[in-house]
Amino acid sequence: MQLLEHLQGSGVVTAENGDRMTVKYDLQITRDEPEAGRPPAVGFKHLGGQIWSEHDSYFVLSHARTIMTLQMEDGRKLKFFHRDLAGNIGLREWIG
DSSP, X not given: OEEEEEEEEEEEEEOTTSOEEEEEEEEEEEXXXXXXXXXXXXXXXEEEEEEEOXXXXXXXXXXXXXXXXXXXXXXXXXXXXXXXXXXXXXXXXXXX
8 A cells, every 4th residue: 555645633523414523534535546567557546544532532433434524624624433432434425
């Protein structure tokens, strides 16, 4: 995997019911590297990492597997869900 971008900071999450909360995020955008001996190809990009709340210790548990929207410090947005209780996320949709 090749690290393309490391995103860290504070953001705002909007839940499906419209509730908004301040969160922290630590995300990585990576890309598959081509196999040795094969011509370079466009690799798939992956987004992974964690999103959590410093103010709500039940944030991940109370929103497990629900789709939420994160707006990052730089204005970019994505829809995600928590994959586990450690706060690791799965990407649903990159909004931009």
